[in-house]
Amino acid sequence: MKKFFSAILLLSVVTSVKAQDSVTIRKFFDEALVNGQSYENLRYLCKKIGPRLSGSANAQKSVEWSKKLMDSYGFDKVYLQEVMVPHWVRGAKEQGFIIDGKTRIPVPIAALGMSVATPKDGVTATIVEVKSLKELETLGESVVKGKIVFFNGPFDQRYIETGEGYGAAGVQRFAGPSAAAKLGAVGAIVRSITPALDDYPHTGGTVYEEGGRKIPAAAISTLAANKLSNMLRLRKLPQIKFFFKQNCELLPDVRSYNVIGEITGTEKPNKIITVGGHLDSWDLAEGAHDDGTGVMQSVEVLRIFKAVGYKPKNTVRAVFFMNEENGHKGGLKYAEVAAQNKEDHLVALETDEGGFTPRGFSFQGVTAAKLKDINNNFKSLLEPYEADRLVSGGGGTDIGPLKETIPSIVLMGFRPDSQRYFDIHHTPNDVFENVNKRELELGAASIAAMVYLIDQHGL
Known part of the structure; x- marks a missing residue:
């Protein structure tokens, strides 16, 4: 009987406390x-x-x-x-162009935070498109050296919680430019980390390995990334080049x-x-x-x-x-x-x-x-x-x-x-x-x- 009344008393106290909590909240x-x-x-x-x-x-x-x-x-x-x-300062607005023969198609880009600048006249090179760091490693230095690496791994739309999609795609931005530099790339362009299709490049930080080579890196809008990818797919690689210029500086x-x-x-x-x-x-x-x-x-x-x-x-x-x-x-x-x-x-x-x-x-x-x-x-x-x-x-x-x-x-x-x-x-x-x-x-x-x-x- 004592246990019964103790249980009733405890329940009463808990109910009273929760009622007070509810009022306060x-x-x-x-x-x-x-x-x-x-x-x-x-x-x-x-x-x-x-x-x-x-x-x-x-x-x-x-x-x-x-x-x-x-x-x-x-x-x-x-x-x-x-x-x-x-x-870190961004400097003058970035410029980016897809070069198809004599045609220059402007595309929206934004330097990644902590990126180094390009040379004052910018960087122009042929492009290597990859969807992941693993794919980049598979290609190796013989394919990558002297080129601009285009990281085009998409935001995985299947995640209900979009932060998980951001985390999965984000490694391209955080670590991609440094990984590309190791293989001799002259620059890196990273697809914006977003489920949206638009012409707003999404900046964000990149991290260079300490003591490693640093190459300029920029985000490209998702619509521009799709355009570039389609052009690469439809034409032979040497025909398509990319140019970008950015003026960032680490003070x-x-x-x-x-x-x-x-x-x-x-x-x-x-x-x-x-x-x-x-x-x-x-x-x-x-x-x-x-x-x-x-x-x-x-x-x-x-x-x-x-x-x-x-x-x-x-x-x-x-x-x-x-x-x-x-x-x-x-x-x-x-x-x-x-x-x-x-x-x-x-x-x-x-x-x-x-x-x-x-x-x-x-x-x-x-x-x-x-x-x-x-x-x-x-x-x-x-x-x-x-x-x-x-x-x-x-x-x-x-x-x-x-x-x-x-x-x-x-x-x-x-x-x-x-x-x-x-x-x-x-x-x-x-x-x-x-x-x-x-x-x-x-x-x-x-x-x-x-x-x-x-x-x-x-x-």
Whole structure:
């Protein structure tokens, strides 16, 4: 009988706690949807500051403005964390042409981030088309030397979660130019990593092997990639050449900063929950979805807590990381300082997949049994807001280094609807006008709800 009454009492307590959680989470969503400031903050970041490539004057402006924004909200601590970042500049607009005999067909290209420049008169060579790094290796130096390698592996449309397609195709951009250089290529052209067919080249970083030969590398739009591929298929290879010219330059490293604001925990101030995104962006547009939405959602979590009077048990920290796009120095520095200070991080949550409709969260560093528990405890509370897809998966680039220095930490990623993100990602279309106010606010409230649940109940 005692066990029976104990079970009834426990059920009653659990039901009461969940009811209170539900009420609190509703307050977060009401605050975000009625009084939210993430959208107007994003407007300022995009329209008054604009592109924020690491090392640029605009990146520094964004740091200064972000600190003032956090100060204005009255967080318990607001500070800058110094970090040295690369300073790569694109230079004058790139030129690209398919050369068919005496005919020159202009095509849209964009230098890959961290690429070297072409010679001042550009590069002209015949083309070797490949669909993968493995195919390139199979061809070998005898076929590749002296040519431009055209990486034309398409975005695999079969992935429902488009981030998986991006990861699968992305190796061509990250590692392709360096692999081509090893075989004697004089340049590399990479099909834009997107499921869309359009004439917007998608930039993004490439990584040269340390000490290896460097060749100029550019992204080509998907429509232009299809045109080039069809021309190569229909004609003999020597007839088709490619010309491109780009003027990028890598300047000395620049001092920059992560911007950090926090609300100190009332019960466990030394235990930290981090939520963040990256402040820097590529230079082709305003960096609205990548990752202006992420940083504005992160600071909005803390603002919402203060607005509704929620005082977290643990310290909750919003971090605007610098240099995610072409070096990841901000994330590395944050992890380094956390290790030096012996900080006890419970969870780090990154939002860097755009400001689209929230769908849920991914968890890295939890067992299958633990993930089941998380679903049992949290799913029903997030279901009314359609942000209840709680799955195994990655956390994010900026928080990844924390796993090396704090093995016990759980890394999380905010997972909005992914279907439109890679149409915009790394292109001139990544502008404020392509962000939906309500979707952004729903995302901020969803992240606030998840941080609250972790703060109250742990994982």
